[in-house]
Amino acid sequence: MSKTDSNDKRLLTTATYGGGLSFDGDESAATADSYTQTQTKNSIWTVAALVVAGIVCLPLLSVIWLAFFPEENIWPHLYKTVLSTYVLNTIILMFGVAVGTLVIGTGCAWLVTHHEFPGRKLFNWALLLPFAVPAYVIAYVYTDLLEFAGPVQTLLRDAFGWQLASDYYFPSIRTLPGAIIMMVLVLYPYVYLLSRAAFLEQSASIAEAARSLGVSRRARIFKVAFPMARPAIVVGLSLVMMETLNDYGTVDYFAVRTLSAGLYDVWLGMNNLGGGAQIATLLLIFVMVLIGLEKSSRRNQQNFQPMSSRFRPTERSRLQKYWALGASTFCAIPVVLGFIIPAWVLCSYTISYFEESWNASFWQSALHSIGLSAVAAITAIAVGILLSYSKRLHPTRNVRWSVGLASLGYAVPGAVLAIGIIIPFAAFDNTVDALAERFFGVSTGLLLSGTVFALVFAYTVRFLAMAYGAINSSMQKISPHMDDAARSLGHSPGTILRKVHLPLVRGGILTAGLVVFVDCMKELPATLVLRPFNFDTLATQVYQFASDELLGQSAIYALLIVLVGLVPVILLSTRIDRSRELSDESRF
Amino acid sequence: MWLLMRMIRITICIKSGKLEDFANMKTRIIAALACSTILGTLLSTNAFSAESVNVYSYRQPFLIAPIFDSFTKQTGIKVNTVFAKKGLVERLKSEGKNSPADLLLTSDFNTINAAIDADVVEAVTSDVLSVNIPAQFRDPDGLWFGLTNRARLIVVSKERMTQNRPETYEDLADPTYKGKICTRSGKHNYMVALTASVIAHAGQDAARKWLSGVKDNLARKPQGNDRAQVKAISQGECDIAIINSYYMGKMLADDKQIAWANSVDLIFPNQADRGTHMNISGVVLTKSAGNKSNAIKLMEYLSSADAQKIYAEVNYEYPINKSVSPSELVQSWGDFTYDTLPLTQVSKYRNDASRLADEVNYDY
Numbered sequence: 001m002s003k004t005d006s007n008d009k010r011l012l013t014t015a016t017y018g019g020g021l022s023f024d025g026d027e028s029a030a031t032a033d034s035y036t037q038t039q040t041k042n043s044i045w046t047v048a049a050l051v052v053a054g055i056v057c058l059p060l061l062s063v064i065w066l067a068f069f070p071e072e073n074i075w076p077h078l079y080k081t082v083l084s085t086y087v088l089n090t091i092i093l094m095f096g097v098a099v100g101t102l103v104i105g106t107g108c109a110w111l112v113t114h115h116e117f118p119g120r121k122l123f124n125w126a127l128l129l130p131f132a133v134p135a136y137v138i139a140y141v142y143t144d145l146l147e148f149a150g151p152v153q154t155l156l157r158d159a160f161g162w163q164l165a166s167d168y169y170f171p172s173i174r175t176l177p178g179a180i181i182m183m184v185l186v187l188y189p190y191v192y193l194l195s196r197a198a199f200l201e202q203s204a205s206i207a208e209a210a211r212s213l214g215v216s217r218r219a220r221i222f223k224v225a226f227p228m229a230r231p232a233i234v235v236g237l238s239l240v241m242m243e244t245l246n247d248y249g250t251v252d253y254f255a256v257r258t259l260s261a262g263l264y265d266v267w268l269g270m271n272n273l274g275g276g277a278q279i280a281t282l283l284l285i286f287v288m289v290l291i292g293l294e295k296s297s298r299r300n301q302q303n304f305q306p307m308s309s310r311f312r313p314t315e316r317s318r319l320q321k322y323w324a325l326g327a328s329t330f331c332a333i334p335v336v337l338g339f340i341i342p343a344w345v346l347c348s349y350t351i352s353y354f355e356e357s358w359n360a361s362f363w364q365s366a367l368h369s370i371g372l373s374a375v376a377a378i379t380a381i382a383v384g385i386l387l388s389y390s391k392r393l394h395p396t397r398n399v400r401w402s403v404g405l406a407s408l409g410y411a412v413p414g415a416v417l418a419i420g421i422i423i424p425f426a427a428f429d430n431t432v433d434a435l436a437e438r439f440f441g442v443s444t445g446l447l448l449s450g451t452v453f454a455l456v457f458a459y460t461v462r463f464l465a466m467a468y469g470a471i472n473s474s475m476q477k478i479s480p481h482m483d484d485a486a487r488s489l490g491h492s493p494g495t496i497l498r499k500v501h502l503p504l505v506r507g508g509i510l511t512a513g514l515v516v517f518v519d520c521m522k523e524l525p526a527t528l529v530l531r532p533f534n535f536d537t538l539a540t541q542v543y544q545f546a547s548d549e550l551l552g553q554s555a556i557y558a559l560l561i562v563l564v565g566l567v568p569v570i571l572l573s574t575r576i577d578r579s580r581e582l583s584d585e586s587r588f
Numbered sequence: 589m590w591l592l593m594r595m596i597r598i599t600i601c602i603k604s605g606k607l608e609d610f611a612n613m614k615t616r617i618i619a620a621l622a623c624s625t626i627l628g629t630l631l632s633t634n635a636f637s638a639e640s641v642n643v644y645s646y647r648q649p650f651l652i653a654p655i656f657d658s659f660t661k662q663t664g665i666k667v668n669t670v671f672a673k674k675g676l677v678e679r680l681k682s683e684g685k686n687s688p689a690d691l692l693l694t695s696d697f698n699t700i701n702a703a704i705d706a707d708v709v710e711a712v713t714s715d716v717l718s719v720n721i722p723a724q725f726r727d728p729d730g731l732w733f734g735l736t737n738r739a740r741l742i743v744v745s746k747e748r749m750t751q752n753r754p755e756t757y758e759d760l761a762d763p764t765y766k767g768k769i770c771t772r773s774g775k776h777n778y779m780v781a782l783t784a785s786v787i788a789h790a791g792q793d794a795a796r797k798w799l800s801g802v803k804d805n806l807a808r809k810p811q812g813n814d815r816a817q818v819k820a821i822s823q824g825e826c827d828i829a830i831i832n833s834y835y836m837g838k839m840l841a842d843d844k845q846i847a848w849a850n851s852v853d854l855i856f857p858n859q860a861d862r863g864t865h866m867n868i869s870g871v872v873l874t875k876s877a878g879n880k881s882n883a884i885k886l887m888e889y890l891s892s893a894d895a896q897k898i899y900a901e902v903n904y905e906y907p908i909n910k911s912v913s914p915s916e917l918v919q920s921w922g923d924f925t926y927d928t929l930p931l932t933q934v935s936k937y938r939n940d941a942s943r944l945a946d947e948v949n950y951d952y
Contacts, residue, residue, distance in 0.1 A: 081946035148823035164824030174811050255773065255811035257951060268674045269775050269942055271702050418675070426682035433686050446686045450670075450679070529675040533642055533668035533688070544648075544671075 059420025070274025105191025130338030136249030474508025761801025774950030837904025
């Protein structure tokens with residue numbers, strides 16, 4: 001590999017990871033860690049972190065454990081019949097969603113960072129809006145719009161005088177391609193955000209250097225800029241594909257037989273819990289492959305340095321006439337399809353069903369959703385603080401590993417998580433009950449199973465990685481000298497956390513809280529199975545109504561989920577134009 | 589592992605930027621909100637009144653809510669429910685003897701069997717139940733009780749199927765109906781039960797041939813519930829569907845769906861031979877039942893003339909209690925011969941039926 005290459009690599013990694021959003025502080029953390037590592041190795045913090053991480057890993061471990069004890073071996077049957085369909089559908093779905101999000105995400109990011117065209121400023125943040133729409137909601141909305149009795153086909157029939165479905169061809173939305181399109185529309189913002197940040201971090205001088213070497217315009221894009229942004233794009237794509245693997249609501253509604261649909265069938269249709277757990281383990285293998293791919297895509301990109309002061313932002317070139325129109329259209333399509341149309345449909349349904357839906361049960365589910373999500377967000381924050389602070393104090397191998405394991409919950413599909421939680425919780429409850437009865441003669445009953453606690457636990461496990469990530473990256477920006485100074489003044493680690501770190505990382509805490517909160521509001525599969533008596537959330541109500549072909553009644557619930565989801569998007573949008581400055585200021 | 593975390597960290601940071609300014613105020617608001625709601629949440633779900641009965645229900649809340657309401661009004665006993673379409677037997681099984689559930693309400697017979705297999709069911713002896721429910725619709729040992737009957741019907745388009753209508757389930761596999769049939773997923777309990785009844789009557793091989801024949805006649809990939817199939821007929825996507833009888837009444841009672849129901853004619857299949865396939869919705873008492881006497885009161889109430897009338901009039905099901913007649917609408921469909929093979933004989937083939945659906949790739 002030539003020298004230029006490795007220089008580029010360095011620049012590129014700097015651009016992506018050392019830059020303004022400084023999401024990765026592992027390297028600087030290593031320095032920070034070395035200062036504090038002199039403390040005793042096994043403080044109470046380490047023990048607490050290990051215990052908490054162990055508890056958080058429990059569902060995952062119990063799924064893997066269950067996989068060893070199936071009721072009967074389902075694989076010969078599955079292999080002979082539907083396994084290939086499940087796997088193939090899953091792979092096609094993931095591949096299709098990856099390609100779609102790649103084209104839309106990087107395409108829009110390139111346009112808004114490198115070109116000037118009508119509406120650019122608007123699209124800059126509006127492209128994030130579909131983030132607020134859960135995949136199952138968009139699936140319900142488009143089915144309603146595009147089915148035979150929906151407004152689109154009715155209009156076509158009126159216009160052309162057709163009568164029956166057999167008179168003309170209209171593609172069905174409830175298919176694998178339909179599912180791909182739905183997921184692309186709500187997931188592309190991951191790729192957009194990450195690649196946009198990467199493009200912004202690329203110095204104009206690189207493009208100029210390339211131009212001076214006679215590289216054509218097209219080659220500058222595809223041979224220089226895109227490869228440089230590749231790590232960021234790959235990260236975005238991995239997240240997109242994990243979300244795709246997790247999805248159950250959309251594939252169930254569209255009758256697409258993927259592995260997660262198969263898992264449900266084996267577990268509940270065939271009453272084979274172990275078999276279900278085996279499919280779950282297969283899903284985890286998919287996730288591991290994704291992580292491996294992500295890792296290998298940047299194997300040679302270590303040792304980056306903060307970028308030099310020669311950085312110059314790229315100047316945006318003004319697009320002319322048709323090109324400008326084309327760019328505006330290209331950016332408008334995902335926003336219109338992914339946000340404006342669904343939001344409009346939901347609003348109009350909410351209005352026409354308002355009297356029917358605006359009742360106590362709506363308020364109660366809203367209260368449940370908000371209360372539950374808030375509690376889960378706070379729990380996730382608390383655990384996130386504990387884990388990241390313990391790691392800061394004692395970055396031993398054990399702590400690092402357990403923190404890593406604890407974060408894996410993000411990759412576990414909600415349905416799998418539900419299995420993984422029911423079993424150990426019930427086992428715990430029944431053991432405690434048996435012990436209490438034996439020694440004290442009282443029955444404690446079920447302490448955890450079927451309570452709100454089980455739900456809060458599920459949400460915490462599922463979204464801990466998000467909370468931990470946000471808090472940890474904020475904490476790593478705090479100079480280790482602060483810790484040392486405070487220690488030299490005789491404060492204990494606990495006091496330092498309270499007086500020094502917490503006030504400094506409150507931004508990270510808020511971020512973590514918001515993201516976890518919104519994701520909990522959307523969570524469906526685990527909520528359905530784990531919830532207590534008389535307990536509905538917004539998401540379960542949407543699912544119940546919509547799966548009964550009653551979209552109108554579900555609209556108000558879905559709309560509230562979208563509105564709440566808008567909060568972080570709006571906060572983010574107000575920031576996104578300032579991210580340039582942000583990146584400069586945090587480059588130390 | 590590390591990379592995963594790193595990836596997530598990256599998204600978070602990018603997702604959110606830095607929001608320090610908001611932090612103080614917002615966290616306090618969230619904390620206050622949480623404290624107030626967690627109390628409310630916990631209290632509303634866990635503080636059961638002394639007189640209550642806890643039900644895990646596979647039946648939709650709006651189907652059974654009116655009956656529970658009237659039970660509470662009469663007895664003062666509160667009914668708490670968890671509704672889910674999937675997973676309740678599994679939950680009962682893992683919660684074991686400490687499960688809070690007293691009753692399990694199912695929407696089909698397979699689920700009753702699954703609960704019995706999971707060993708979470710306790711036998712009940714009640715004179716009221718024995719009088720109200722005919723012997724063929726309850727377990728001789730009192731493990732399960734049927735509450736309502738539903739017929740699995742064929743519906744055909746009024747407009748497009750004026751002649752050569754199918755008369756039996758077997759007819760549906762006839763190639764003359766190629767591209768005309770719509771059904772829900774072949775793995776759904778209602779379809780599995782029908783396939784199981786075909787296995788019980790004709791054997792595994794004949795059933796496989798039948799199911800694969802029906803599959804070849806499908807107009808579209810199986811999707812949606814029974815209601816969605818009638819809607820598809822009204823929209824011209826297909827001409828023939830298989831549905832449970834009460835869906836018809838439900839659609840006729842709904843302003844928006846009445847047009848779907850009016851586009852089809854009902855056919856009670858197999859009148860010349862074994863009769864129409866029936867399924868029951870039922871109830872079982874759980875082994876863990878803590879409110880046993882209240883639970884049995886509710887079971888008895890569900891089989892009483894009062895409740896059966898609601899089942900008949902509001903849900904358009906066939907009441908199991910012979911003293912109550914079906915709703916006028918359902919009566920207008922006429923008497924019919926139904927399959928009298930005991931459901932236990934049918935249900936033992938449910939796993940085979942589910943596998944057949946995989947083998948012929950019914951849901952493709």
